[in-house]
Amino acid sequence: MSQTNEKTRSKVTCQIVTCGHLATLLYFFKKYKRKLYMPNENPIEEAKKIISGIQQFVGIRDVFGDNKELRWSPLSVVGILVSWCVGVAFLYTGPFSEIMYLVSVFPDKVDSFKAVNLISATCVPISKYIFMWTSRNRLKTIMKMSHEGLGVLPEGSPARARMLQTLHKAQGVSWLVILNQAIVHIGYLLLPLFLTVFMNGRYLPTTGESYGLTPKYETPYYEATFVITCVATAFSAINQTGYIVLFVTLVAHELGHFYVITETFNEIYKLSSATRENDDLRKEIDEKLTFCIRHHQFLIKYHGKISELYQAILGAQFLIMIIVLVTTLQTMYYWHFSNTIITGVAGIMPLTIYCFGGELIISTAENMSEAIYSCGWEMMEPRQARAVGFILCISQRPLHLTAAGVTTMNRDTFANVVQAVYKIYAVFN
Incomplete structure (x- = not known):
């Protein structure tokens, strides 16, 4: 009876937290919508400042390789040491504790699945941290190309405005x-602090069963453990926030270049009907076609850099997140309701972001190809029509993000993963 009441109370608590979370997001979005979309003179540098500002809290000072000679002040050294100590705390409360737990409970099926689930879930932020540390040179090249791509767009043109x-x-x-x-x-x-104060029990902000060599609720230093867990959670949250913002920024930059070419061909369509009677319009179409050919070549190179940057990390996280989802289903009847929700969301949300970003790139590329085909090439001179056909042929080459060069990140992949996870769950049960 008490277990049933506890599960009911957990469900109600999760529902209240979820509703409060959505309501808060909507409130802030409505209140600060204008400020969030406020135009900046250089949005690329503004995005770099946001990402760099976030990553400084986890000890990564030069995310984009802009500073050839970093100045190491005593305060910066202390900050990096503190961030590394926080990272060690995360490793202790995450993978280390769960590996020790796995060793102690193996070969018990349910408990082993619990441990593997949490080891996998905590490896996701670690892989993102390693990625942010090791991507400085590649990000420097990509951001340099972003500036070049924005710089070639004519001032006051619809293409630049769309970008x-x-x-x-x-x-x-x-x-x-x-x-x-x-x-x-x-x-x-x-939430655990609130439950600890008002529910006459010990609650910690974690889904794990142990801390190092001791069970999490039997440790004699409960307060210290609570603080360490909070610090480790903050480290993970900050690092993952910077990573997600970087992914959103780079995908938006690539989408912007697709929109530039699409917008230019929409302009060509408006001019194509009058080309036979106006030499100036024919010359203007020539210039726009030349620009589109060159910019599409630039887009292919730009996409290649982004695809190369994310290929390994997406492959690693794709595999890890499948393990998280499989083990979450295996333990959903044996674990606390809130544990299942937290680990399930931890596995499904990154996969959703990657597949949604990859799908946006694919669908935007298709819209660009449609704009090229519908630009009115049948009313142009043969030389111009051949140029349109050339761009159209090149645009048929698919541009997409892949996980380890094997799996395309799109909505079909998301659906296939969900089906595969359920099939694996059915085999084990």
């Missing part, structure tokens, strides 16, 4: 990501 609009929206989405991460993790930390 800036896309970058400004990405900035707004980035702030919403930061706000979402802050609300989720603050609630994640405050």
Whole structure:
């Protein structure tokens, strides 16, 4: 009877927290919508400042390789040492504790699945931290190309306006990501404290069963353990926030270049009907076609850099997240309801973000190809029509993000993963 009441109370608590989270996001979005989308003179540098500012809290000072000679002040050294200590705390409360737990409970099926689930879930933020540490040179090249791509767009043109609009929206989405991460993790930390104070029991902000060599509720230093867990959670939240904002920013930059070419061909369509009677319009179409050919070549190189950057990390996390989802289903009847929700969301949300971003790139590329085909090439001169056909042929080459160069990140992949996870669950049960 008590277990039933506890499960009911947990479900109600989760529902209240979820509703409060959504209501808070909507409130802040409505209140600060104009500020989030406020135009900046240089949105690329503004995005870099946001990401660099976040990563400084976890000891990564030069994310984009802009500073060839970093100045190491005593305060910066202390900050990096503190961030590394926080990282060690995360390793202790996460993978280390769960590996020790796995050794102690193996070969018990349910408990082993619990341990593997948590080891996998905590490996996701670690892989993101390693990625942010090791991507400095590649990010420097990509951001340099972003400046070049924005610089070639004519001032006052619809294409440049569309590009800036896309970058400004990405900035707004980035702030919403930061706000979402802050609300989720603050609630994640405050809820156990609230339950501890008012429910006459010990609650910790973790889903694990142990801390190192001792069970989590039997440790004689409960208060110290609570603080260590909070610090480790903050480290994970900050690092993952910077990673997600970077992913959103780079995907938006690539989408912006697709929009530039699409917008230019829409302009060509408006001019194509009058080309036979106006030599100036034919010359203008020639210039726009030349620009589109060159910019599409630039887009292919730009996409190649982003795809190369994310190929390994997406492959690693794709495999880890499948393990998280499989083990979550295996333990959903034996674990606390809130544990299942937390680990399930931890596995499904990154996969959703990657597949949604990859799907946006694919669908935007298809819209660009449609704009090229519908530009009115049948009313142009043969030389111009051949140029359109050339761009159309090149645009048929699929541009997409892949996990380890094997799996395309799109909505079909998301659906296939869900089906595969359920099949594995059915085999084990």
